[in-house]
Amino acid sequence: MTFTDYAEKALKKLPNTKSAYLYKQEVIARMTERANELVKSGLSDNKVINELIIDEFSNIEKEYYVRLKNKNKKKKAQNKGTLAALGIIGYILILVGAFLGVSFVTGAWNKTWLIIVVGILGAVIAGLATACVAAFAKKKKFAIFALLVAIPAIASLVYVILGITGLLSWHPGWLIVVASVFVDFLIVALRIIASSGKKDEDEIWEDD
Amino acid sequence: MGRRLNAELWDKMHYLFRDFNDRMVHLELHYDFEIDLETLKTVLICFFEKAPVLHSRFVDNKVSPYWEVMPYKIEDVITVKHTDNVEKDIDEFLTQYIPPESDLQMKVGVFYYEGKTALCMVENHMCMDGGDFKYFIRSFCKAYSDYAQRGISPIALREGTRSYESVYGNFSKTQEKMARNLYRNVCAKDTHSFPLTESRADDRSFIARRKISQETFLKLKSVGKAHGATVNDMLVTAYFYSLYELADYGENESVTISCAIDLRRHMKDDEGQGVTNHTAFMQCNIPRRGRNIFETLQYVVNSSNLFKKDKFMGLYGLPLLRFAYKILPHSASEEIIKIGYSNPLLAMSNIGILDHKALSLNGYEPVDGFMTGAVKYKPYVLLSATSMRNVITLSMCVRGNEEDKRIVERFFDIFEESIEKLIS
Numbered sequence: 001m002t003f004t005d006y007a008e009k010a011l012k013k014l015p016n017t018k019s020a021y022l023y024k025q026e027v028i029a030r031m032t033e034r035a036n037e038l039v040k041s042g043l044s045d046n047k048v049i050n051e052l053i054i055d056e057f058s059n060i061e062k063e064y065y066v067r068l069k070n071k072n073k074k075k076k077a078q079n080k081g082t083l084a085a086l087g088i089i090g091y092i093l094i095l096v097g098a099f100l101g102v103s104f105v106t107g108a109w110n111k112t113w114l115i116i117v118v119g120i121l122g123a124v125i126a127g128l129a130t131a132c133v134a135a136f137a138k139k140k141k142f143a144i145f146a147l148l149v150a151i152p153a154i155a156s157l158v159y160v161i162l163g164i165t166g167l168l169s170w171h172p173g174w175l176i177v178v179a180s181v182f183v184d185f186l187i188v189a190l191r192i193i194a195s196s197g198k199k200d201e202d203e204i205w206e207d208d
Numbered sequence: 209m210g211r212r213l214n215a216e217l218w219d220k221m222h223y224l225f226r227d228f229n230d231r232m233v234h235l236e237l238h239y240d241f242e243i244d245l246e247t248l249k250t251v252l253i254c255f256f257e258k259a260p261v262l263h264s265r266f267v268d269n270k271v272s273p274y275w276e277v278m279p280y281k282i283e284d285v286i287t288v289k290h291t292d293n294v295e296k297d298i299d300e301f302l303t304q305y306i307p308p309e310s311d312l313q314m315k316v317g318v319f320y321y322e323g324k325t326a327l328c329m330v331e332n333h334m335c336m337d338g339g340d341f342k343y344f345i346r347s348f349c350k351a352y353s354d355y356a357q358r359g360i361s362p363i364a365l366r367e368g369t370r371s372y373e374s375v376y377g378n379f380s381k382t383q384e385k386m387a388r389n390l391y392r393n394v395c396a397k398d399t400h401s402f403p404l405t406e407s408r409a410d411d412r413s414f415i416a417r418r419k420i421s422q423e424t425f426l427k428l429k430s431v432g433k434a435h436g437a438t439v440n441d442m443l444v445t446a447y448f449y450s451l452y453e454l455a456d457y458g459e460n461e462s463v464t465i466s467c468a469i470d471l472r473r474h475m476k477d478d479e480g481q482g483v484t485n486h487t488a489f490m491q492c493n494i495p496r497r498g499r500n501i502f503e504t505l506q507y508v509v510n511s512s513n514l515f516k517k518d519k520f521m522g523l524y525g526l527p528l529l530r531f532a533y534k535i536l537p538h539s540a541s542e543e544i545i546k547i548g549y550s551n552p553l554l555a556m557s558n559i560g561i562l563d564h565k566a567l568s569l570n571g572y573e574p575v576d577g578f579m580t581g582a583v584k585y586k587p588y589v590l591l592s593a594t595s596m597r598n599v600i601t602l603s604m605c606v607r608g609n610e611e612d613k614r615i616v617e618r619f620f621d622i623f624e625e626s627i628e629k630l631i632s
Binding site: 037038040041042043044045047048051052055056 | 246249250253254256257279280281282283355359361362363
């Protein structure tokens with residue numbers, strides 16, 4: 001059986017599309033290249049060469065669908081990235097628009113710059129919080145570390161926003177940041193207690 | 209740039225062992241006919257393609273090493289010679305060293321003499337251990353016979369993962385979790401060593417061997433059975449007993465020998481497994497020599513049974529190694545591991561049976577053969593044992609001098625005496 005015959009037979013269920021056709025040609029080219037490599041290595045029995053290569057390329061139909069899936073995944077990720085970029089640009093434009101609009105209407109340029117600062121810091125807080133929630137939702141192994149980093153980070157940003165806007169005095173407002181570190185310690189302690197409880201379960205299992 | 213293969217945990221560990229041994233695994237088989245070279249070449253090329261690590265070079269880029277698959281010519285793999293001095297030529301071939309950066313990780317020697325053939329193989333331990341090397345040569349011989357007799361293409365060699373994690377495949381979820389949390393350093397700390405000379409510039413690799421006859425082997429088996437001991441226990445006992453005499457250890461000194469164990473005992477089947485390493489060490493310790501060799505035997509059996517009861521035998525330390533390799537760049541991991549790792553001064557590897565039927569080529573069974581581990585650099589030693597047709601071949605590969613050869617031969621003499629004591 002030639003490589004072309006094999007590829008035609010193995011890929012006969014593929015849809016009649018351009019990508020399927022190009023894939024078929026690529027497979028045949030790769031098989032031919034492999035045959036040349038084997039000949040250079042010193043293999044002279046054509047039957048063995050054929051069978052060895054066909055065995056190597058035994059999953060070409062599955063490989064096609066995996067490739068298609070990865071291509072679609074990549075396209076989705078690219079679209080997501082584009083949407084995110086457009087979203088960020090749109091948000092910045094809204095912020096700048098709001099800043100300019102309020103400034104021209106009120107004339108309070110010495111205060112309206114806070115719209116931009118609060119807007120950006122608020123977006124960072126939202127980003128950190130979203131990343132944390134996503135890590136826990138997907139049950140990522142080190143989600144707890146994301147939380148331990150996010151809590152003091154968010155507290156610091158909130159402190160800055162409240163301080164800048166004059167809603168909270170800088171002193172003793174800094175206590176928010178200290179409190180957030182205590183929250184971190186509390187989370188770690190609760191986690192350790194929860195883990196040691198689970199360890200007892202494993203020991204019981206071992207006894208059994 | 210060629211295709212890349214993962215450098216697995218044991219690949220990296222055996223690379224780390226370059227300070228302690230030359231990483232070569234050796235095989236020698238004798239046949240009473242002349243092997244057909246073209247058939248051998250065809251089978252070998254097919255097997256090299258099925259196990260591409262055998263024609264790859266190890267790239268240690270200090271951060272994340274890998275194997276790079278390289279093109280090759282079969283003439284570079286095989287050495288063919290018609291010889292009048294087959295022992296000398298075999299010795300020269302077997303004691304060669306293959307650098308990990310070489311494009312080929314296995315070399316095959318075909319030595320024709322008096323109408324017979326000595327088939328020799330040397331391969332890098334980073335690619336596979338004794339267990340998989342035995343599988344490789346069995347499959348090779350079957351493929352040779354099938355191709356020569358029936359024209360069946362020689363492509364039947366397992367392919368798949370080379371990862372160490374396959375050892376967990378047969379565990380339940382809970383057991384696997386427990387096994388993956390065995391963060392324990394289980395290295396030997398014993399300072400008792402084999403009494404070789406100091407390293408010198410003129411040290412050369414040599415392979416010393418001694419055979420134990422079929423008659424003795426069968427007696428050893430039956431005596432072992434009577435004492436609840438395996439053949440391995442009997443050999444380890446003789447090893448201990450001989451060492452105390454050779455190295456003049458105190459009778460009441462506790463000594464440890466690290467015994468290689470095949471971690472495939474934890475795997476249900478080998479489907480989807482590529483040729484790789486799955487060997488760890490268990491520390492066989494005796495508290496004292498014992499009043500006689502049978503007391504030594506009892507100590508060995510007790511120690512060995514303790515390990516056999518452990519369902520996680522040999523798996524300690526793997527999570528620690530994985531952690532070290534995962535969190536740090538490779539060069540840093542090596543330095544950290546070297547701090548905690550203590551290479552055993554005394555080691556034993558019972559590679560097991562070389563099945564003469566399974567190793568037949570085109571109907572010709574091998575008349576003799578053995579397999580042995582790496583050449584150890586002083587002061588480390590490894591005693592290897594294989595058996596064929598109920599004849600045990602003990603071997604010790606050392607980089608040493610003539611005095612070291614005499615010491616090893618003396619060790620074998622005492623070993624034989626110990627075996628005689630066991631079976632008398």
